[in-house]
Amino acid sequence: MFSLHYISEILPSLLSGTTMTLKIFCWTLIGALPIGMIFGLGLVSKFRPIRYILNFYVWLMRGTPLLLQLIFVFYGLPIVGIVFQRYDAALFAFILNYAAYFAEIFRGGLQSVDRGQYEAAKVLRLSYWQTIRKIVIPQVAKIVLPSIGNEVINLVKDSSLVYVIGIGDLLRAGNVASSRDVTLVPLLLVGIIYLLLTAICTYILRRIEKHFAYWR
């Protein structure tokens, strides 16, 4: 059963599953990173109500399983008349969940920038947004990169949770083939593909970290 012939037979379905996994991965990052950054700024805001609301949101998103959130959005919300397509439901839940983790990471990064940096910018009469853009974000980016990288690797694997709402991702493709043909091969291949994806992510993250190594 471990023949090249069999592998070439199931590979197309595994690859189309991989495409779905990558789509969820990419769109979640594209959505959750900017939202997380803005929420992170909100978490250190001087305006208390914003902090309370965002802290509650972060607590809710990090305090409940992502699996529950997926089920809630796709199977639960229709009960009260809010209906999502499978794929939209998955992205909605993933982006909200990951934005909460990113917000916490950015909060920590923002708080580790020396207050003197803001003061130096203020006496040079830079505006708040000029300070954030030119001074704070570059410094925060460098600080948060390793933690963000961790979450990115997690996301590659977490994306397999969409299985539960019936999306044809990589894991589902492997599982279907494995139970249909009664063989471990597809599951092994699925594992290898996840390993490759995380290896690529690790490599890219290292490159980005290196890019930020020009100052310290």
Added chain:
Amino acid sequence: MLKIKDLTKTFGGRVIIDKLSFDVPDSEILTIVGPSGAGKTTLLRCISGLEKIDAGGFYINDQKFDPYENSGNESVIGVVFQDFQLFPNLTVMDNVTLAPKLVLKKDVATVKKEALESFARLQLDGKEDLYPYQLSGGQKQRVAIARALAMHPQILCYDEPTSALDPELRGEVSKIIKGLKQDGMTQIVVTHDMDFANDVADKQLHVSPIK
């Protein structure tokens, strides 16, 4: 001429500065000396607009101004911080030219030319592409001075300029400060280093803690 009138600053009900008045004539060096806890740094922070004052006012050539809300077109106060607070993510050149470009909206060529002249004077030639972590303490301080000067302030303030430096570099700083005086810069120096204060001061303000 900078005039400070009846300046009062409290922190949570505790009076730190009580109705302080003094003036700094143009092109002179005022040193503010006194023991720690006397409010020297607080005073400097009020002058540079980092603390809101409770009462009193600042006048420059008899025009009232509020450093805390300073948003006009003119730069009144420049500050050289005790720990310099250079931006670690920017090169020496970018540290110095960022604010003139973004705030004064000057064109890049002019700003760079000015910066290079300033580097030549402050013995920073050839350092423009380095990052702050690659500089010595004295070099960092001179970049901080260049950065403040690039905004063409009317008054330049220093918070403990000798505290982060090796003793043998004190002479260098006092040379720079005196050199800027020759160019007409009005300067305020907060320090607890009496020898240094006596060396540079035209005028001295002694402050002591309020009982």
